[in-house]
Amino acid sequence: MTNPVQEIRDALTHLKSVSADQAQTMPPIYYTSPEFLALEEDHIFRKEWICIGHVGEIPNPGDYFATELVGEQLIVLRTQEGDVRILSNVCRHRGNMLVEGTGNRKNFICSYHAWVYNSEGALLNAPLMDRIEGFDKANCTLPSFTCEVWEGFIYVNLNGNAEPLAPKLENLMPIIKNYRMAERNFVYGEETVWATNWKCLAENFMEGYHLSPTHNKTLHPITPTSLCVKMPHDDYFTGYWAKYDPKYPERLPYPEGLTKEETRQSPMFCINPNHVIGLATNACVYMCLRPLGPDHVGIRWGVISTAEPDDQSAIDYVKLCHDFNEEDKTKLETLQKGLKSRYLKPGYLAPADFEGTIWDLYQFMARRLGSDVKID
Numbered sequence: 001m002t003n004p005v006q007e008i009r010d011a012l013t014h015l016k017s018v019s020a021d022q023a024q025t026m027p028p029i030y031y032t033s034p035e036f037l038a039l040e041e042d043h044i045f046r047k048e049w050i051c052i053g054h055v056g057e058i059p060n061p062g063d064y065f066a067t068e069l070v071g072e073q074l075i076v077l078r079t080q081e082g083d084v085r086i087l088s089n090v091c092r093h094r095g096n097m098l099v100e101g102t103g104n105r106k107n108f109i110c111s112y113h114a115w116v117y118n119s120e121g122a123l124l125n126a127p128l129m130d131r132i133e134g135f136d137k138a139n140c141t142l143p144s145f146t147c148e149v150w151e152g153f154i155y156v157n158l159n160g161n162a163e164p165l166a167p168k169l170e171n172l173m174p175i176i177k178n179y180r181m182a183e184r185n186f187v188y189g190e191e192t193v194w195a196t197n198w199k200c201l202a203e204n205f206m207e208g209y210h211l212s213p214t215h216n217k218t219l220h221p222i223t224p225t226s227l228c229v230k231m232p233h234d235d236y237f238t239g240y241w242a243k244y245d246p247k248y249p250e251r252l253p254y255p256e257g258l259t260k261e262e263t264r265q266s267p268m269f270c271i272n273p274n275h276v277i278g279l280a281t282n283a284c285v286y287m288c289l290r291p292l293g294p295d296h297v298g299i300r301w302g303v304i305s306t307a308e309p310d311d312q313s314a315i316d317y318v319k320l321c322h323d324f325n326e327e328d329k330t331k332l333e334t335l336q337k338g339l340k341s342r343y344l345k346p347g348y349l350a351p352a353d354f355e356g357t358i359w360d361l362y363q364f365m366a367r368r369l370g371s372d373v374k375i376d
């Protein structure tokens with residue numbers, strides 16, 4: 001029996017010697033192996049900046065949402081001072097989760113034995129514990145995680161060792177800055193699960209090859225496959241421009257300052273590894289992906305718009321997102337079943353404008369997890 005982790009890591013290393021115009025797909029176990037997922041969790045999701053939501057989900061002091069990342073339970077909250085903070089959602093008494101879902105509160109009271117924490121994570125009260133010699137509330141603070149807000153998106157770095165995020169994305173900024181993402185309104189958000197590997201969804205979002213066949217009635221009339229153009233990439237992002245069909249009307253309202261060309265295209269980009277964004281002139285759909293086993297992905301997705309939530313253009317765009325998401329979900333769930341085949345061999349990827357982003361995502365993984373890379 002070959003070791004699947006070694007096989008995948010060797011395949012990633014092999015990619016480094018293949019030219020982009022000969023790009024081939026990874027072996028299917030890349031998307032199905034639980035052992036490889038464990039490696040991804042430890043050496044990608046615990047080390048990199050991982051997007052877990054948008055500031056529009058917690059606009060007011062006290063607002064919070066709970067989420068899980070590679071088994072870590074997190075509370076993402078807005079402090080009374082207005083900052084975004086990420087705390088462990090695990091009570092320091094015996095490990096109960098403090099909150100689920102979303103809400104607004106000043107303090108967090110564990111429902112099991114009523115220990116109380118404030119929004120800094122400090123333990124304020126622990127009933128009857130003063131009878132225990134040596135017990136000190138100051139030693140029971142909730143761990144807090146390194147956090148950065150970039151263009152309105154909330155990122156966490158679980159191990160706390162990553163360099164600041166914004167400087168890493170300097171090459172991306174000229175491509176997206178005129179679209180003014182940070183000034184857009186949060187108009188919709190949802191948490192869902194699809195039965196596919198997290199990388200299948202990242203790759204799907206990032207390739208334009210499927211736009212016309214998979215989204216024939218929804219996206220093809222706006223951004224057909226044939227008009228896709230690959231954008232530059234670096235270690236931290238990749239993407240393409242989904243150009244608008246010349247027959248498609250203007251997508252209004254859009255920010256002042258877009259060039260003529262920018263008014264007729266959506267930058268589609270991935271901030272490696274898990275944050276994918278489709279940035280239309282007037283609306284923007286994003287997904288924050290979290291692996292939940294090798295064949296399930298947790299998706300926190302939403303829409304930010306130049307319009308207000310109850311404006312018709314925002315409502316119409318959210319409806320469009322639901323429609324094309326359903327089309328993608330159907331494809332990715334049958335894809336995941338197909339990837340379990342023992343007879344599927346690697347094949348060629350489409351030209352760079354259509355699937356070059358997948359090659360870039362592979363190369364990112366190869367730089368992190370190839371067998372030539374020392375991981376500890």
Ligand code: FES
Pocket residue numbers: 091092093094095096110111112113114115
């Ligand atoms: S587990 Fe939270 S108070 Fe006991």
Ligand SMILES: [Fe+2]
Pocket residue numbers: 204205210211214215324328
């Ligand atoms: Fe799609």
